[in-house]
Amino acid sequence: MRILVQKFGGTSLSTMEAxxxxxxxxxxxxxxxxxxxxxxxxxxxxxxxxxxxxxxxxVAEGDSYLPPREQDLLMACGEIISAAxxxxxxxxxxISSVVLTGAQAGFRTDSQFxxxxxxxxxxxxxxxELQQKDVVIVTGFQGQNQGGDFTTLGRGGSDTSxxxxxxxxxxxMVDIYTDVNGILTADPRIVEDAKPLEYVSYAExxxxxxxxxxxxxxRAVEIAMQAGIPVRVRSTFSQGEGTLVANPEGFKDVQIxxxxxxxxxxxxxxxxxxxxVESAGKGPDNLQLQVFKSMAENDISVDFINVTPTGVVYxxxxxxxxxxxxxxxxxxxxxxxxxxxxxxSVIGGGINGVPGIMAKIVEALTEHGIxxxxxxxxxxxxxxxxxxxxxxxxxxxxxxxxxxxx
Numbered sequence: 001m002r003i004l005v006q007k008f009g010g011t012s013l014s015t016m017e018a019x020x021x022x023x024x025x026x027x028x029x030x031x032x033x034x035x036x037x038x039x040x041x042x043x044x045x046x047x048x049x050x051x052x053x054x055x056x057x058x059v060a061e062g063d064s065y066l067p068p069r070e071q072d073l074l075m076a077c078g079e080i081i082s083a084a085x086x087x088x089x090x091x092x093x094x095i096s097s098v099v100l101t102g103a104q105a106g107f108r109t110d111s112q113f114x115x116x117x118x119x120x121x122x123x124x125x126x127x128x129e130l131q132q133k134d135v136v137i138v139t140g141f142q143g144q145n146q147g148g149d150f151t152t153l154g155r156g157g158s159d160t161s162x163x164x165x166x167x168x169x170x171x172x173m174v175d176i177y178t179d180v181n182g183i184l185t186a187d188p189r190i191v192e193d194a195k196p197l198e199y200v201s202y203a204e205x206x207x208x209x210x211x212x213x214x215x216x217x218x219r220a221v222e223i224a225m226q227a228g229i230p231v232r233v234r235s236t237f238s239q240g241e242g243t244l245v246a247n248p249e250g251f252k253d254v255q256i257x258x259x260x261x262x263x264x265x266x267x268x269x270x271x272x273x274x275x276x277v278e279s280a281g282k283g284p285d286n287l288q289l290q291v292f293k294s295m296a297e298n299d300i301s302v303d304f305i306n307v308t309p310t311g312v313v314y315x316x317x318x319x320x321x322x323x324x325x326x327x328x329x330x331x332x333x334x335x336x337x338x339x340x341x342x343x344x345s346v347i348g349g350g351i352n353g354v355p356g357i358m359a360k361i362v363e364a365l366t367e368h369g370i371x372x373x374x375x376x377x378x379x380x381x382x383x384x385x386x387x388x389x390x391x392x393x394x395x396x397x398x399x400x401x402x403x404x405x406x
Contacts, residue, residue, distance in 0.1 A: 001130060003171040004034040007041075007140065007162035010051060011179040012236040013082050014044035019089060021236045025177065026095065026135060028239075034172075035130045037165060038097075039140040040086060041158040042078025050081045052141075068113035069149055072142075076101075076150045079139035079158070087137055097135035100125060102161065103150070105136075106168070107143030115154035116143060121168040138165065156217025163220040167227030174224060174231045175242075176216055181235035182243035183208070183215050185265045185404040190395050193405030197264065199244045201349045204264045207381045211267035211345035221245065262350035262357065263402040266395055269345075270388055272303070273321035274338040274373055277328060278311035287333075288312055294327050304343060304376060304385060313374060315341065315385065341373060342391035345383050346398055352379040364401035370394050 006029070008022050029036055046053035052075050059066040059074065066074065083099040090097045106123045109116035129136045140158025143151050153160050159176060166174035183205060186194040200208075202225035209218040215233055224231045224245070234242030279287050291312050295302050300323060304315040316324050321339055328335040351357050358375075361382060365372060370393060374385040386394050399405060 001035045002033055003037065003130070003169050004029050005037045005039060005162050005166040005169070005171045005174040006177065007039040007158055007175065008177045008236065009158065009179070010041045010044050010048075012177050013040060013086070014048055018236060019086070022086065022177070023089060023093060023095075024239075025175075025236070026090065027093075030095070030134055036135045037126060037130070037169065037171070038086065038135055038137045039158055039162040039165065040079055040082040040137060041140050043082050043085070050078050052078045072113045072116075072152045073150050075152050076139070076142045079141055083137045083139050090135060095135060096133045097137055098129050098133050099137045099139070100129070101139050101144075102142035103144030103148075105138045105165065107161070107164075109143035109145055109151045109153070111145040111147070111149070111151065113149075113151060116145070116151035118143060118153070118160070118164055121164055123165065123168045126165070126169065156219060159217040159220035160223065163224040163227075163229065163231060166229045166231075167223055171229060174229055176220075176231060176233050177236040178215060178233065179236065180215065181238055181240050182233050183245075183265070186395055186399050187268070190392055191266070191399045191405075194399070195405055197243050198241075199246070200264055202245060202247065203380050204347055204349050205243075205245050207345070207347045207378075208265055208267050211269060211343070211347065211381065211383075216245075262354050263346055263348035263404065265347050265404065266398050266402075267345045267347060268391060268395060269343045270391060271318040272315045272341050272343055272385075273318050273324075274304075274313065274315050274341050274385060275321075275324060275328070276311065276313045276336040276338075277333050278336075290331055290333070291328065294331060295324065298323065298327050300324050300327070304374060304383060306374065306376065315343065315374075338373065340388045341385050342388045342394075343383055343385055344391065344394050344398065345381050346402070347381050349380055351377075351382065358382060360401050361398065364397040365394055368393050368397050370397070 042052045044051040055074055087097050087099050105126050106121045108120045126136050140161040145151050163174050182196045184194040188194040206218050206221045231245040232242050300320045302314045306313040370390040372384050376383045
């Protein structure tokens with residue numbers, strides 16, 4: 001069998017008009033000779049009747065409390081409703097289909113309710129149903145632990161379900177359908193001349209996803225990369241091919257283009273606080289241990305870490321800044337706090353070993369009077385920390401400097 005996995009997000013299923021587009025994509029791929037596994041999210045977004053956040057609001061009133069196990073049971077309902085609705089619409093059009101929950105599709109997870117990890121996928125039932133049906137509809141975002149309880153995979157879990165299932169089934173491709181036509185060079189709400197990308201590598205899109213681009217979840221990309229399964233990010237509302245995500249050797253006829261393209265896109269994470277702690281009589285090793293151990297013990301996530309012989313610099317989310325400051329002062333440390341920052345990322349598989357990339361970044365920001373508070377780099381990404389008030393201008397300046405709008 002030629003197997004294709006399609007994943008449709010909440011906005012793709014929220015209205016009858018959107019669902020008609022979903023059906024058109026299903027019919028097209030059936031005509032192309034594929035057996036289809038369709039992974040669905042809950043319909044709509046917060047405020048819509050069956051969206052995950054709406055279901056959670058049902059038990060978030062007053063002093064009510066729902067234990068994590070029962071909360072996962074509630075959240076699993078949204079995907080089941082989506083799957084049943086799509087099954088009925090396909091039946092009206094004489095397309096045979098069957099609905100499987102995550103557990104029935106073979107997803108085995110640990111028992112970390114709300115953010116479970118996939119331990120194994122045994123897709124025997126999926127393969128059996130594909131022999132009899134045109135389409136197997138699988139509820140995304142969910143699995144089952146050893147005790148038989150529903151578990152959910154956390155935010156972006158349906159993307160993860162789709163690529164994990166694609167890997168287990170040795171699918172030819174996983175298509176992730178969203179409300180945008182592929183992956184863009186920057187956030188189009190901020191950078192007006194942001195352009196869709198025809199192709200990106202796994203490493204590039206994984207970094208873009210980690211750095212704030214919300215088109216696909218990084219866990220999903222990592223699974224696809226490990227399995228070598230190509231992924232396309234496409235729009236539900238058009239017939240365009242979207243963006244192909246694969247290893248560079250999988251791009252074939254665009255191989256020359258990927259060599260020539262140093263920078264792929266610009267991403268950002270807003271609302272972060274920079275914390276700087278300098279040694280004041282304590283040995284540097286002891287200071288570093290005190291700082292990061294105290295953050296871990298108080299469940300404060302740290303990022304953008306620079307360690308020097310005399311101290312440490314790192315960031316936390318703004319919402320954790322007051323707590324972090326209090327913890328550090330309780331250790332008789334004197335942190336310097338800079339709230340209201342943003343991390344801006346320049347991402348590209350061609351960055352490594354190319355002279356002048358950092359010079360261009362500094363030039364672009366200096367030309368607009370934007371102060372760089374901190375920087376770091378990896379093989380595919382250079383990060384700079386700026387004041388949040390400068391973020392929009394920084395994104396536009398860097399996008400223009402690297403000519404990503406061409």
